[in-house]
Amino acid sequence: MSSLSELVKLKRKQHSLTQHDLALKSGLGLRLIREIEQGKTTMRMDKVNQLLALFGMELVAGPKNMP
Template sequence: METLSKVIKAKRKENGLTQEDLSLKSGLGLRLIREIEQGKTSMRMDKVNQLLSLFGMELVPAPKSRDHE
């Protein structure tokens, strides 16, 4: 299971975007983009979904992985 930070960083790079580009395209602050990619653990779900929507994704409930129990 990949972490949110890894997914967002990978998608950003796949699309040839810098953190600054992603900030502008998503309407989110550069600081938040950096914090998310560094593994920030608490953030607003609407902001995460705003960012993920650029890549055709959204945050959804999923079964908890046994590796993280």
């Protein structure tokens, strides 16, 4: 998985959810869901973790991928 946006979109589709459904289930705004899936690079970690928690995941530190 190369990006958070790809991960969120994949998990959402695996669970047969629309962006609107995901927003309602996560308690986050539809705009934020769309921004995450479009690759927004700045966002609050607590909001990302709130979203990822629906899929049994959380944001953690790891090694940086070097080009």
